[in-house]
Amino acid sequence: MAKIAVLERKCTGCGLCAEKCPFGAIDIKGGKAELNANCRACGICVKNCPEEAVLRLETREDSVDKSKWNDILVFAEVSGGRLHPVSLELIGKGRELAKNVGYQVKAVLVGKGAADFAEELRHYGVSEAAVYDDEALFCFRADAYASCVEDYIRYARPSVVLVGATSLGRSLAPRLAARFRTGLTADCTRLELRGNTDLVQIRPAFGGNIMAQIITARTRPQFATVRYKVMDPPVREEEASGIVLRRAIPKGVAESRVSCVSVLPIPPKKSISDADILVVGGRGLRKEADLDMIRELAGLLGGDWATTRPLVEKGWNTNERQIGLSGRTVRPKLIITCGVSGAIQFTACMNGSEHIVAINTDKNAPIFDVADVAVVGDLYEIVPELIRRLKEDRT
Numbered sequence: 307m308a309k310i311a312v313l314e315r316k317c318t319g320c321g322l323c324a325e326k327c328p329f330g331a332i333d334i335k336g337g338k339a340e341l342n343a344n345c346r347a348c349g350i351c352v353k354n355c356p357e358e359a360v361l362r363l364e365t366r367e368d369s370v371d372k373s374k375w376n377d378i379l380v381f382a383e384v385s386g387g388r389l390h391p392v393s394l395e396l397i398g399k400g401r402e403l404a405k406n407v408g409y410q411v412k413a414v415l416v417g418k419g420a421a422d423f424a425e426e427l428r429h430y431g432v433s434e435a436a437v438y439d440d441e442a443l444f445c446f447r448a449d450a451y452a453s454c455v456e457d458y459i460r461y462a463r464p465s466v467v468l469v470g471a472t473s474l475g476r477s478l479a480p481r482l483a484a485r486f487r488t489g490l491t492a493d494c495t496r497l498e499l500r501g502n503t504d505l506v507q508i509r510p511a512f513g514g515n516i517m518a519q520i521i522t523a524r525t526r527p528q529f530a531t532v533r534y535k536v537m538d539p540p541v542r543e544e545e546a547s548g549i550v551l552r553r554a555i556p557k558g559v560a561e562s563r564v565s566c567v568s569v570l571p572i573p574p575k576k577s578i579s580d581a582d583i584l585v586v587g588g589r590g591l592r593k594e595a596d597l598d599m600i601r602e603l604a605g606l607l608g609g610d611w612a613t614t615r616p617l618v619e620k621g622w623n624t625n626e627r628q629i630g631l632s633g634r635t636v637r638p639k640l641i642i643t644c645g646v647s648g649a650i651q652f653t654a655c656m657n658g659s660e661h662i663v664a665i666n667t668d669k670n671a672p673i674f675d676v677a678d679v680a681v682v683g684d685l686y687e688i689v690p691e692l693i694r695r696l697k698e699d700r701t
């Protein structure tokens with residue numbers, strides 16, 4: 307972190323710094339330069355002060371002793387009376403990462419009835435499943451849940467904490483990272499663990515134009531969130547291993563400033579993330595009504611349909627059926643894209659699909675770089691033909 311400071315004894319109040327500052331962040335008061343809240347610490351004033359009275363100060367965070375923070379902790383989300391499947395995916399990834407440095411994988415569960423799911427996690431290779439199960443945790447309150455997870459982190463001192471990028475996880479993880487004054491990277495698409503235990507958190511950045519590699523070099527724990535369907539779940543083992551640890555509710559739960567009046571469950575909705583087969587329409591479609599053939603092909607294949615973002619922006623579809631960085635991540639067994647160019651913001655969230663078939667008139671379209679089957683041609687000929695043949699097969 308950088309900060310600008312004015313050495314009063316050297317400042318002559320000439321005003322040159324205030325004149326050059328592009329943010330209007332310097333006032334001359336009582337014959338001396340004074341910084342206001344607009345300061346961005348850009349340093350232009352430092353370069354322009356003839357008296358060398360303006361300084362740029364760099365503050366370094368204290369480094370923690372990394373050897374005192376070990377193992378990988380997964381926040382196993384229990385919500386709506388079920389264990390969110392992203393929790394198993396994170397355990398799978400955690401186990402893979404842990405191998406490199408001899409770490410163990412632990413899980414923490416919070417919520418009324420969470421204990422029922424802790425036993426099940428013992429079949430997925432966790433060495434410890436810590437549970438905070440209490441009537442007071444009957445609904446999600448971010449501050450109360452954060453107090454429980456904070457309590458366990460202070461006890462177990464994990465090096466890495468993985469949280470699902472669900473609505474609940476997105477609310478919880480930043481609170482925890484702030485409580486430990488450490489880093490958090492949201493929506494990681496890849497994770498790697500270096501020999502020195504630094505977690506390399508990889509995710510698209512700057513509108514998807516680069517894949518950023520982010521590390522939390524000086525603090526612990528290292529928090530990362532990962533969306534559902536990005537990582538592989540481990541296979542359930544017949545034999546249970548590890549232990550279940552019941553933890554007492556920390557006092558932060560009673561001190562919660564949120565009171566829950568009632569809980570109204572949202573009726574379960576089908577999500578494109580759960581589909582085994584998806585047919586996707588892109589801007590190659592000329593009009594909204596043409597989405598009908600996308601839906602029809604999806605129906606005949608027993609699958610679901612989705613679109614790219616431009617079609618959502620046109621109002622042809624809702625965000626719930628949009629694939630991509632600002633939509634959903636999908637990993638079906640089969641995905642057929644029709645008139646989709648394959649921008650990174652789209653492919654980053656579907657390139658884990660088992661079989662990718664792409665239909666596009668442009669043989670150089672980037673979608674073909676991730677496709678298993680490239681169909682260079684007009685979707686207005688190919689999609690109706692596929693529909694015709696599928697119908698024919700049924701008669």
Ligand SMILES: Cc1cc2nc3c(=O)[nH]c(=O)nc-3n(C[C@H](O)[C@H](O)[C@H](O)COP(=O)(O)OP(=O)(O)OC[C@H]3O[C@@H](n4cnc5c(N)ncnc54)[C@H](O)[C@@H]3O)c2cc1C
Nearest residue numbers: 513588589590614615630631632633645646647666667685
């Ligand atoms: C921060 C940020 C987040 C974003 N998030 C998302 C996101 O979540 N999801 C997303 O989709 N995009 C997202 N985008 C937008 C993304 O960059 C692309 O603009 C978008 O994915 C392009 O959609 P498209 O492939 O449908 O359209 P286009 O790029 O216009 O491609 C249309 C394709 O159709 C082909 N075509 C045209 N006619 C036919 C035909 N008759 N038959 C066959 N092929 C045909 C063309 O050759 C072309 O390749 C995001 C962008 C930013 C900056």
